[in-house]
Amino acid sequence: MKTITYFKKIFQNIILSFLLIHPIETILGQCADLNPPLLILKELDISIRGNKYTLNATDFVFKATDDCSHFNDLKFSFAIDTNTKIKTFTMGLNPTAFGVSIFATDQSGKFTEQRIKLFLRQCPIDLICKTEVNIGLLRGSELTLHQDLFLLEEYCHDAQFEYYYYSTNNNQYVKFTKIDDSFPSNFPYKIVDLESGSSCIGMVNLTLLDCSLIADLFVKPTKNKTTSCFEDVSPEKLGFPVSYPIIANGINKYLVIVGNIKYNLSYSDNYIVKNCQNPNQGAQIERTWKMAENACNNALIEYIDLDQLVNLNNFKTNLFKDQNIYLNKQFSEINDDDIKSTSKEVIDNLSFQCNKFYFSYRDISFKFEDLCEGSYYKVLRNWEILDWCTGNVYNYIQVILIWGSNRDSIPPVLICKNFIHVYMPDNALTLELWARDFTIQAYDSCGIVSYSFDKQGKQVSRVFNRQDISKTFALDIYVIDRAGSQSHCETSVTIVGKVETSSKTIVNGKIFNYLLQPIKNTLINLILQ
Structure with a gap:
């Protein structure tokens, strides 16, 4: 008997790498909000001691953007009702996997729903501390402690911790909650789980910094950057204003690694429409970078010019043609990666006229189980291509049938x-x-x-x-x-x-x-x- 089982698929598999968070503030002209927000989620894997854990909808947000609403004005929730911002999850098996729906709603009431995975698992009994913690601190500032600073990932997220540093004045561990410029350059630390009593130790290396030194880390641009309206405009694509290694550290946030020191780096964008009546004229992004913004008033502004090189209204829609795909494996062995891999052909072809389109897709998948006709997945794949110059989003629906070998x-x-x-x-x-x-x-x-x-x-x-x-x-x-x-x-x-x-x-x-x-x-x- 044929059964149809709806199962998750999420708006992930991101070739668009990173979306703008503060994107479209229309400087010239009235913004007509025609499209819902674009939303990218991140999968969470959380270790807990109990069987329940409470999360905020924003905990799942990796990137989000909207034509007319600033990121801070977007509302994230677990349901269409924007007030459902918090949800408690109960763990059954170890681990327990959840399919979570997240809604992003803009100021006009338009919303986008995406799905993502959450894993809850039991945490280990013992704590594992980082052997060395390198901290760069501006003179006159302070750093509030958090377990992520000291512990490796698999700790109990629902546990309570206390922090101690070894004082050479009285030769014992002293409780502390913040680090400031009065601390020595090197000192041992200890973190204690208040419920289990387990603990671990490590070493803190503290470097004191000046704002003038941080400002010198910026490389000032000599001219505007230029790209296409449909191309990826993230810093990962266009480059960063520093010449040191960069790692992502949240929504539009990064860490600049200079020796043993990590500096906070962030950016925000103003989206400037040159001429609303002429979509072929392009637009401009004003990108503001800040380094250690909580302590120093260091900022760098760069401009990105966008050109309308491709008319998507004339784009070949047969690129998104329906597909029948036969995999040489049992149907029960087909996994999320197999489904995700079916997007490769389209993604490769979206490298078009030297432009990598700023695009994403989301899947809705149905599972059909029938040993006679053959079990298969039917995937409805909605491609979205964003035009940064006009704010238009182009949609194409692709139907993909994925078959196993056990018919x-x-x-x-x-x-x-x-x-x-x-x-x-x-x-x-x-x-x-x-x-x-x-x-x-x-x-x-x-x-x-x-x-x-x-x-x-x-x-x-x-x-x-x-x-x-x-x-x-x-x-x-x-x-x-x-x-x-x-x-x-x-x-x-x-x-x-x-x-x-x-x-x-x-x-x-x-x-x-x-x-x-x-x-x-x-x-x-x-x-x-």
């Missing part, structure tokens, strides 16, 4: 009739015969779909006329089951016209039974053709 492959049982004579009535000009009439038996556990005279299952009947009388025709009979398996047999048919009889006795003699005894009163009629 029925046993052909049907087929037995055909042989040497059939069919009479054509005197008043008939034509005679139609059906492929099914030439079978004695046709059987398959998955059911017979078609009887035909051809392999494709299309010619289910044949028509003969009066010129075919007295002729014999060789026929091929095919049956196809629901899984597409096929069986074949050969037979023949002779078309017979009017039956003629003769009163003349052309055969004379006796007929005997098997004991060679004569059979009396036997009438013999011979049909002449």
